[in-house]
Every structure is written in C-alpha cells, then in structure tokens.
Amino acid sequence: MSAEIHFDHPPLDEVVCGVHFAGVKWSHIHFGLYYTEMGERYPHTQHRPPVSLFESRGSEGLQIELMTEPQLPLLWYESPDSPFLLQVQKDAFFVNWRRQSGTFVYPHFHTREGGGQGVWDRFVSEWETFRTFCDKQAIGTPEVLACHLAYINHMVHEAEWDDPADLAQWFHLLAGVKGSSSVSTMNMTITQARRLPLRINVRPAIRISDKKKLFVIDFIITAKLPPEADLQTWFDEAHQVIRDEFLAQTTKEAQKQWGLSYG
Amino acid sequence: MASGLLQHADSLAREAPYGERYWARATSGTSAAEGMTEGDFAAEFRTEPFEAIRTLRAFVEFGLVTAVDATKWLFPLILKARGNLREHIYETLLHWEEPDAILIAALAEYYKHGNEERLALAASLLADIGAPALPTLRILVRSGSPECEMFVSVIARLRGVSVQSRLAILAQVPANPSADVRYSLLEALRAFGPHEGIPLLQTLSHDEDPDIADEARARLESLEAELQQG
Numbered sequence: 484m485s486a487e488i489h490f491d492h493p494p495l496d497e498v499v500c501g502v503h504f505a506g507v508k509w510s511h512i513h514f515g516l517y518y519t520e521m522g523e524r525y526p527h528t529q530h531r532p533p534v535s536l537f538e539s540r541g542s543e544g545l546q547i548e549l550m551t552e553p554q555l556p557l558l559w560y561e562s563p564d565s566p567f568l569l570q571v572q573k574d575a576f577f578v579n580w581r582r583q584s585g586t587f588v589y590p591h592f593h594t595r596e597g598g599g600q601g602v603w604d605r606f607v608s609e610w611e612t613f614r615t616f617c618d619k620q621a622i623g624t625p626e627v628l629a630c631h632l633a634y635i636n637h638m639v640h641e642a643e644w645d646d647p648a649d650l651a652q653w654f655h656l657l658a659g660v661k662g663s664s665s666v667s668t669m670n671m672t673i674t675q676a677r678r679l680p681l682r683i684n685v686r687p688a689i690r691i692s693d694k695k696k697l698f699v700i701d702f703i704i705t706a707k708l709p710p711e712a713d714l715q716t717w718f719d720e721a722h723q724v725i726r727d728e729f730l731a732q733t734t735k736e737a738q739k740q741w742g743l744s745y746g
Numbered sequence: 747m748a749s750g751l752l753q754h755a756d757s758l759a760r761e762a763p764y765g766e767r768y769w770a771r772a773t774s775g776t777s778a779a780e781g782m783t784e785g786d787f788a789a790e791f792r793t794e795p796f797e798a799i800r801t802l803r804a805f806v807e808f809g810l811v812t813a814v815d816a817t818k819w820l821f822p823l824i825l826k827a828r829g830n831l832r833e834h835i836y837e838t839l840l841h842w843e844e845p846d847a848i849l850i851a852a853l854a855e856y857y858k859h860g861n862e863e864r865l866a867l868a869a870s871l872l873a874d875i876g877a878p879a880l881p882t883l884r885i886l887v888r889s890g891s892p893e894c895e896m897f898v899s900v901i902a903r904l905r906g907v908s909v910q911s912r913l914a915i916l917a918q919v920p921a922n923p924s925a926d927v928r929y930s931l932l933e934a935l936r937a938f939g940p941h942e943g944i945p946l947l948q949t950l951s952h953d954e955d956p957d958i959a960d961e962a963r964a965r966l967e968s969l970e971a972e973l974q975q976g
Contacts, residue, residue, distance in 0.1 A: 688778040
C-alpha cells in the first residue's frame with residue numbers, strides 16, 4: 484500500500500461505503516426490527532425512495548420490472564451526534580460519513596492511531612451487525628454481488644470559486660470550463676490498467692443549509708465483487724484508485740491549499 | 747469541453763469490463779440538492795415562505811430551475827400573500843423578468859379560480875417590466891381575448907417603448923369582440939398627445955357599441971376644438 488495521506492481541510496463532504504447483496508428475504512417489518520437493535524445509536528429514521536444503484540447500462544435499452552408487491556423503501560438510520568449514516572434497503576446497505584458543521588474532522592478511510600473510527604472500519608462493523616441481524620431473523624445470509632465507494636467533494640461558491648472557470652485552479656479535469664452550463668451534466672469515466680472503473684461526476688447544486696452554490700465532484704467506483712475477492716481487498720483497491728486519481732486530478736496548488744501531508 | 751468529455755466517458759465505459767452492468771451515482775446522504783420540484787418549493791413555502799423564496803432564487807441563479815418554471819410556481823402564491831411577503835414575491839417576479847410566464851400563470855389561475863386581482867397583478871408586473879413585456883402584450887392583444895381589458899392601459903403607458911410601437915399594438919384593440927376592452931382603449935388613449943390618438947378615436951367613433959362611438963365622437967370634437975383654439 485502506498486504512503487498514507489492527510490488533508491487538513493479538503494473539500495470532502497461525504498464518503499460512502501456500500502454493498503449490493505442478494506439472498507435476503509427482507510420485508511417492511513425488518514426495518515422496524517433492525518431499528519430495535521440500532522435505535523440507541525441511530526435514533527432517527529427517514530424513509531427515502533429506494534436507489535437504483537446498480538442499474539444496467541448499455542445497449543439493452545429500457546428494462547421494465549413487473550412488481551406484484553409495493554416497493555420497499557430505503558431507510559436512513561441516523562443520529563444528530565454522529566457523522567455516520569446507515570442506509571438500508573432490501574438489497575443494499577451503505578454507511579455514509581458526512582461532514583458535520585463546524586470544524587472539519589475526517590476520521591480517514593482506515594482508522595489511524597489517535598483518530599476516530601475510520602469509515603471503512605465503521606462499515607465493517609455495521610455490516611457485520613447487519614449480517615448477524617439477518618442470520619438472527621432467519622431471513623438468509625446476504626451475499627455481496629457488488630461494492631460501492633464514493634468520495635463526494637463540494638467546491639463552494641465564494642470559498643473555492645467565484646466563476647466556474649476558477650475550478651480549473653483546483654481540478655485539472657476542469658481546465659477549459661467557461662460557465663456553469665458547460666459543467667451542468669459533465670461526467671467522465673477513467674479506466675486504467677486496474678480492474679475498477681472510476682467515475683468522476685461534476686454537477687452544480689445548492690447547499691441546503693445556507694443556499695450556497697457549489698459544484699459536487701464525485702469520485703465513484705461501483706463494480707462487481709469478483710468471486711475470488713473479499714470485501715477488504717475490493718475496498719482497499721477502490722480506495723487506492725480514488726486516492727491516486729484525486730491526487731492526479733487536483734493541482735499542486737489545490738493540494739497545498741487543502742493542507743496535504745504524507746505519512 | 748463537457749460534450750467532449752461525455753463522448754470520451756462513453757467510449758471508456760463501453761470498454762470497462764466491470765462498468766457495463768454497474769453504473770451508479772453516489773448514494774449521498776445529501777447536504778446539497780441538485781434540483782427542486784414545485785412540490786418541494788410549495789412544501790417549504792407553507793412553513794417558511796421567505797426561506798423558500800430564497801432557496802428558489804438560489805436554484806434559479808445557478809440554472810438548476812428555470813426562471814420560467816420558478817415564475818409559474820411563485821405567481822399563484824402572491825394573491826394570498828400580505829404585507830412584506832407580497833412585496834417580496836412581487837420583487838422576485840420582477841427580478842426574474844419572465845413576462846410570458848407571468849401572463850400564462852395569471853390567465854391559468856384566473857380561468858381556474860376567477861378574481862380579476864390576479865390579472866391586475868400581472869398587468870402591474872408587466873408594466874414594471876416595461877419594454878421586454880411588449881412581445882407578450884402584443885400576443886395577448888392579437889388573441890382578442892376579453893382579458894385584454896386589464897392590459898390596454900399598460901400598453902398605452904409602457905415605458906421604454908416608442909409611441910408608434912404602442913399605437914401599433916393598440917390599433918388591434920378596436921377589433922376585440924368585447925365592448926369592455928374597446929371601451930378601455932378610450933381611456934388609455936389619454937396617455938398620448940392630442941394628435942397621436944386621433945386615428946384610433948376615429949376608428950372607435952364607428953364602433954358598433956353606441957356608447958363607445960358617442961364617447962369617441964365627443965372626444966374627437968373636444969380635441970378638434972382644443973386644436974383650433976391652440
């Protein structure tokens with residue numbers, strides 16, 4: 484593994500670790516039963532529309548799934564005291580780390596000495612709890628089909644840029660941007676010698692808390708878990724791909740401004 | 747640049763062995779919103795109207811909601827608003843300057859619920875928008891609808907528009923089937939100098955409605971007397 488890096492104040496807003504799974508007979512009641520186990524740490528829930536995270540893409544065209552039962556939602560389990568959020572739906576499980584207001588404290592991907600629990604370690608622990616819950620309920624053992632790792636960065640108006648063209652000072656891939664319209668639907672995929680395809684999306688958005696304009700710049704890897712691979716190997720590789728590409732796609736000046744250090 | 751990147755991305759995605767089936771957006775527990783629906787806006791407006799307008803303005807400013815849509819969402823809410831909120835809505839609609847959307851929203855609401863105040867508010871907004879509202883007003887007059895009545899005086903006084911252009915649009919008003927609309931032209935012509943309004947008064951003096959025709963003839967006689975004295 485390459486040297487660990489640290490940023491004092493990066494544009495990172497959120498990190499998501501998740502898996503798509505099969506083999507579990509999940510129903511409405513399990514959201515409640517799961518809450519009875521998790522409610523002490525994640526007292527608040529929110530119903531959300533289920534995500535079609537692992538959608539087909541390519542030339543096969545529109546796919547229609549006939550459903551005989553109401554669609555099960557995605558549920559958020561969260562706590563005002565914690566930067567971590569659990570997202571659960573019948574065939575997917577995610578742990579999000581979200582930036583809290585105030586001082587930036589990111590526990591890193593892997594737990595570091597003297598720091599808080601890393602995102603990966605929190606994911607492993609919550610995933611294990613979830614698997615145990617499924618076993619206990621006798622609804623099957625989740626079999627991971629694919630994994631998802633996303634780093635979500637926010638480039639905020641009047642903090643990092645005044646004109647969208649200023650984004651080129653931070654990200655090489657945005658060199659040549661002239662106005663917000665030209666980045667409104669930008670997305671690109673970078674595939675390298677590695678097996679995992681990295682997708683970078685750039686989208687305009689509004690920060691809900693203060694209505695600030697910003698650009699969301701996601702670094703996302705979503706891919707099958709090969710039969711021979713384990714979760715840790717997949718996530719370590721994905722983390723490294725995103726980390727390396729983030730360093731490659733950001734300017735030296737940006738890295739300096741964000742307080743990059745090694746080791 | 748963006749389209750170039752998209753093409754590049756598509757070609758790469760086709761080559762990606764693990765990318766064909768799985769293609770995801772980040773599953774964000776989001777602190778940022780990339781869009782807004784009328785329902786989102788209406789829900790926030792019910793509890794925090796000023797904040798909802800602030801949010802909507804931010805979305806419009808960043809191109810995530812069009813000013814046309816935002817105008818159509820906001821205009822219907824002005825009627826029930828009072829005091830500062832009504833002023834704030836009015837200023838926001840003026841700021842977006844979408845005369846077509848204002849008129850469409852006003853007419854739609856009026857046809858659905860009645861109440862001429864809706865049309866009066868739209869007329870006032872178009873008057874304050876000034877010259878950019880001219881094409882909208884031209885289309886309205888050409889439509890020959892009875893709702894033109896509220897807008898005839900706006901056209902007559904529209905700032906930033908030449909006398910000739912205003913009169914050219916008003917020249918279609920005598921053909922409007924509604925006597926109320928044609929009568930409103932008599933009043934609106936007071937906005938012009940004595941010579942400027944004479945051709946339209948002459949047309950109205952032959953109006954099928956005797957009240958309009960009589961009034962137009964009386965105004966013509968009065969103008970002629972003034973001109974002779976002057």
